[in-house]
Amino acid sequence: MVPTNYYVILSAVLFCLGVFAFIFKRNVITIFMSIELMLNAVNLAFVAFSQALGKLDGQVFVLFVIVVAAAEAAVGLGIIILIARNRQTLNVERVDLLKL
Amino acid sequence: MTTPLIVFFVLAALAVVGAVSLILQKHPIHSALSLIVVMVALAGLYLLMGAEFVAAVQIIVYGGAIMVLFVFVIMLLNAGVEEHTSLSKMAGPPGLLLVLALAGFVAATVARSGASVQATTQTGALSSTKGISEMVFKDFVYPFELTSFLILVAILGATVLAQREKT
Numbered sequence: 001m002v003p004t005n006y007y008v009i010l011s012a013v014l015f016c017l018g019v020f021a022f023i024f025k026r027n028v029i030t031i032f033m034s035i036e037l038m039l040n041a042v043n044l045a046f047v048a049f050s051q052a053l054g055k056l057d058g059q060v061f062v063l064f065v066i067v068v069a070a071a072e073a074a075v076g077l078g079i080i081i082l083i084a085r086n087r088q089t090l091n092v093e094r095v096d097l098l099k100l
Numbered sequence: 101m102t103t104p105l106i107v108f109f110v111l112a113a114l115a116v117v118g119a120v121s122l123i124l125q126k127h128p129i130h131s132a133l134s135l136i137v138v139m140v141a142l143a144g145l146y147l148l149m150g151a152e153f154v155a156a157v158q159i160i161v162y163g164g165a166i167m168v169l170f171v172f173v174i175m176l177l178n179a180g181v182e183e184h185t186s187l188s189k190m191a192g193p194p195g196l197l198l199v200l201a202l203a204g205f206v207a208a209t210v211a212r213s214g215a216s217v218q219a220t221t222q223t224g225a226l227s228s229t230k231g232i233s234e235m236v237f238k239d240f241v242y243p244f245e246l247t248s249f250l251i252l253v254a255i256l257g258a259t260v261l262a263q264r265e266k267t
Binding site for chain 1: 261
């Protein structure tokens with residue numbers, strides 16, 4: 001039996017790696033992937049607590065998170081295609097129309 | 101050291117290595133493949149916890165549908181190696197500091213509340229797929245129906261965004 005703390009710590013590590021990727025990466029697709037990584041880390045914590053408490057609510061929440069992530073991926077990738085079509089780049093630093 | 105603990109450490113190491121590889125890889129397609137490794141490792145962890153339905157959904161929806169969409173868009177846009185300007189290189193150290201602060205905060209919270217949550221119950225007896233279906237279609241039926249609207253709006257949004265403008 002694996003202690004719940006181990007899962008929570010792994011979830012925190014993955015979340016922090018996702019945050020760092022979000023800050024550090026410059027390609028808009030990779031930034032989007034780091035958001036997915038953070039969602040996955042939170043899902044792991046949900047399932048771990050669901051198992052620890054012996055209730056299934058956490059696993060149902062994970063299903064909803066996955067549904068929202070799928071919807072987000074569809075719309076977000078549409079936006080990325082628009083950015084690439086209008087700006088001819090995927091680098092977020094070159095998408096600076098609002099900058100003075 | 102028992103067998104579940106060994107399996108846990110192998111899968112956890114796989115997930116962390118995949119996440120680090122996502123950060124280190126320069127090409128987006130390599131980052132996407134690293135993310136697939138993370139997701140498969142997490143599916144294995146769900147199986148280890150006895151959440152077999154979530155594990156299956158993780159493989160099918162995340163590892164299958166969403167990542168195929170990512171790889172498809174990367175190839176459609178012909179995304180190349182990412183470029184770092186001198187300004188973006190400056191974002192590394194402060195970002196690392198912020199992430200370390202966040203990690204410390206999370207670690208402090210986990211350490212403080214560690215004693216309260218212990219893995220006492222064994223979910224092997226808890227029939228998870230049947231239980232989830234009962235919860236989704238009884239307790240969470242309104243949120244479940246709302247997600248269908250969300251998916252519909254997402255389909256419409258993606259279609260409207262990706263179509264070429266008529267002149």
